[in-house]
Amino acid sequence: MPRTSIATVCLSGTLSEKLDAAAAAGFDGVEIFEPDLIASAARPDELARTVAQRGLTIDLYQPFRDLDSVDPGRFARNLIRLERKFDLMDQLGCDLLLVCSSPSADAVTDDARLSDQLAAAAAIARRRGKRIAYEALAWGAHVSDYRHAARLVATVDDPALGNCLDSFHILSRGDDPSAIADLAPGSIFFLQLADAPMMSMDVLQWSRHHRCLPGQGNFDLGGFIRSVQAAGYDGPWSLEVFSDIFRHADPTRTARDAHRSLRYLSELGAGSPDTDSPDAGSVVSVRVAAGPVLAPKVAETLSHIGFDLQGVDSGTGLQLYRDAGLAVVVDPTAGTVWTAPGVDPDMPTIAQIGVRSDHPASWAQRAAAYDVPVAPVSAPGTDGNADEVVRLDVTDTLAIDLRAEASAADWQERFDLVPRRTVEPASLVTGVDHVGIGIGTADWEGAMLLLRSVFGMSVDDGLDLPDAVGTMRSQALTMPTSSGATVRIVASLVPNQLDTRGPLRRRGGLTHVAFECADIVETARACRARGLRALSIPDNYYDDLAARFDLSDTMIDGMRSLGILYDADADGGEFFHFFTPTIGEDLFFEVVCRRGGYRGYGEANSAVRVAAELHRRAVAEV
């Protein structure tokens, strides 16, 4: 790992709480964000002592704004201000100052004049034993591109002036970071790192409110960091995340995630994080926290799609349903379901997924390296032996188990407590295509980082799923497995507090399991024979399908009669799927069939599903 640093602006609380959090998370240093110092009761020399007592260094003081000016009087005044900041830095024991490009109306717009002004500032810095790292803000009035800033730095050619590279300013503009590799050795004085979700909005607002940690957004930070490494930069990797969410978050937790994100980035820099990830197979089990009221409804729906009851654990009442190689455990225990203030406590939810692994213990090691606790496994059949099963909590309400084959056999034995059924597997479904999980706003960033770092999952650009009740922010994550299958998770952002007056008191509408099958029509018929009434899809949808796609009438009529929806991508991939009615507020099952390398999730149909579900409820209430 390189030296790690974090800007105090990333963390919430008083300056000393920020420093405590940074030190506890294992950072080597901090960037002091000027407003934090100005508002602090500690004098700069005291601050320097408290930083050192915590084992930290001050790697950068920032930002110095609006250095250059077309007004000579104002520029002269700015140089006096610069001297005062160097006085302050003497007391802080910090020699590096960040100067950002000017976004102001009086910014110099002539490169020759600008480099003269930068040279004047660099000369002062040199005399004062200080250095200046010049950063192109994406919204700078004249300098907004790092290559432009680097040209000015090269022109000035003073050892006291170098570049500050900030991944946000570079990647938010869509600039190619590969030219970083060509910067003169030693000319990169500082590196600031941040990720962000893809958004089309004013770049200043994006930067000040929506940055996140590497591994929590959609920027290609792996490519970015490899260019920085190719340039030979060996200074600290520092996080600079302006975020409305982190403002309200526990600084200890943010700092821990932040340190984890740099470890993840160093893995990305070294190649791909999954190169040394332990082996994982496909999703083999799902546990639904159903609660006592709706457990029978969950059981009935499972039976409609091919899952037969195999056993009940007499100690806990857990019910095991199986089809082919898959297990679904229904937990009817009261108090395990998800609740929110004002919402009735019977909203079944997916609480755990089990993934096959040949070496669960190596996942535990990987988690430990990321400082992610491995939860004690106390569920029936899991005796806590890390050789056989390892449990990682993604959020407070969702865990992923890595399970060895042996543990699965042992685990299932425990359920055979009711008269053993010897039902042949219905074999309607062949595996789990994806699971949909709702993640609360407070947990979103942490969960993304965990899934991507520890599990080496990768993301595409985020999805915004429009539906009858608004748009939902979603993110698909995928992990290739040793068996050639892909573990897919679709996470949807859900409010931590529900508005109970809304039409759907839901956590997102994507809290579901999608099973895969070999033949959608045959499977839909078999499910119907077992009693399923698939969510009924309006005729308008099929008329629209006929207009959009070149599908035969027979095919469309077949899909219409069975409630099958359809999507296709530009490369000839096709997707067929149907849904069970929703149980409780927002749990449902889906059966899907992919053809020709289709990589999506039928997201175009999501609005149709939600509207069909609302219609079903309205009719049921009449």
Ligand SMILES: O=C(O)c1ccc(O)c(O)c1
């Ligand atoms: O938003 C800003 O003003 C700001 C200040 C300093 C930085 O390093 C930066 O990236 C942004």
Ligand SMILES: [Mg+2]
């Ligand atoms: Mg910056």
